[in-house]
Amino acid sequence: MAGLAVCERSFYILFMAGPNVNELSERARDVFRTVVESYLENGEPVGSRTISKMSGLSLSPASIRNVMQDLEELSLLAAPHTSAGRMPTETGLRLFVDGMMQAGRLTAAEQQAIESQSKADGPVEEAVANTTAALSGLSACAGIVHVSKREPVLNQFGFVSLSEQRALAVLVGSDGTVENRIVDLPHPVPASTLNEAANYISRRLSGLTLEQATARLQEEIGHGQAALDAAAQDLIARGLATWSRDNAARPVLIVRGQANLLDETAAADLERVRLLLGELEGKEEIAQLLDHARDARATKIFIGSENKLFSLSGSSVIAAPYHDGDGQVVGVVGVIGPTRLNYARVVPMVDFTAKTLSKLVS
Structure with missing residues (x-):
């Protein structure tokens, strides 16, 4: 993930389980970061030989295996029984997101894709839905927006x-x-x-x-x-x-882009996708989940079983509140996808969409 700006920890920390980043040695942090970033990019467990070739750590595969074993004992990595490689656990993903993640910046084209939908003619509700659809397309996730009930004047x-x-x-x-x-x-x-x-x-x-x-x-x-x-x-x-x-x-939850959940990786995990699509039908429960992001200072991240609703499918939710001209929270926008999300790329997308919707309803 070269070229990404270091996250300034503006993202709301849901909770911290397991060790603190500072408790890991520099070698352990480097190995852990490499495993997580490779997994988020490719979706595959990472082996020690692969790490030794790609990380520039100047460590032998045997030394890397020892470090990975230590990380596994800390419940930060896990070894699927079908692979000799390691992948991050939900605890590991939380540690990475809160303490190590590097947040990217949206390109001008991505910003334009989101903003253009908010400026289209028509009812505000339609613009909100279209903006959420743009977020869904860019993030390759299901886009969600929780719109507060507002009586017309x-x-x-x-x-x-x-x-x-x-x-x-x-x-x-x-x-x-x-x-x-x-x-x-x-x-x-x-x-x-x-x-x-x-x-x-x-x-x-x-x-x-x-x-x-x-x-x-x-x-x-x-x-x-x-x-x-x-x-x-x-x-x-x-x-x-x-x-x-x-x-x-009137429905207060809009879901767009469920088809994005059926990507080329879905075939290997059809049961998880089936569970997630079923969970998306529970709009009242999703709305209640998003309510937990209303008081967040910025983008809030729910990973896997951290939220009861998506614990079965092991999905993640990234959400951020948006405000009216008086600074009052009027809704929450976000995405739902697998825990193997490119958090560094999607988090700023959600944040920018929330700011765009704030301008729209101000």
């Missing part, structure tokens, strides 16, 4: 008759977004009532969220201040209720 409201017992409610939000919902009516409503209800909402409820608008409507009706007939009151209540129910049921 009313600007204008209108009703259009569709039939005697159905109307189309048109909401224009304060951010310029326009959304439509179909409202079922218990009895026919004349055009004059539709206009009366729309004018009342635009005049009296503009600038309020759906919850605030519903509360004010109930208050003014209760105090006889609404100046609306019963049909208009019912129509407004139904319109606001339809929007509130829809907003509450």
Whole structure:
């Protein structure tokens, strides 16, 4: 991983298990780093002879084997029964990520690929989803974004008759977004009532969220201040209720790029991939996992069994919060992939995407 800048430990440390980096000898650190970086690049256990040829350590294969044995006793390396080589354990990966990893920089083309999706015309939700898809493509992982529920702020409201017992409610939000919902009516409503209800909402409820608008409507009706007939009151209540129910049921987790998990290495580990794809169906559980990254100062990394949700598939999650113009966390974006991720490359991608989404929602 030549040419990479040394990580400044800005990444949030989840926990440290096993020895500290400083407790390892210089020789052990060099061998350990070589094993991990080779494994993350190739996905194969690394043997002592390979290390002696590629590392420039000036150590014999026998000396390297002795060091690797010591690292294995510290639970930092493991030897698969089918191979004489070693690979990092989850404990070893955590030690490497927190104490030894060198973080790369995104190229101008990679930055452009992410930023261009956030600037596309259309609803904010679509831009967030497209930006996450760009992250997925660049990282070769499944991209995930947890969007906080935010009620639209009313600007204008209108009703259009569709039939005697159905109307189309048109909401224009304060951010310029326009959304439509179909409202079922218990009895026919004349055009004059539709206009009366729309004018009342635009005049009296503009600038309020759906919850605030519903509360004010109930208050003014209760105090006889609404100046609306019963049909208009019912129509407004139904319109606001339809929007509130829809907003509450709106999915808050977007997953993009699951197909990236089926790469050329998947054939050798189909069971792990099958488990991971099944885990991705549990969107509520994933959302709860991402909530743990909301308070992180920067990018947070979950490796394998460190999180219960992905312990079976042995997958890793890299996630970072993004903020609105007031600095409040409004969501979390990240990726899910095998523990054999190129963390040094993917972590700055997730970090840059979070900053891009922060600009988008500010």
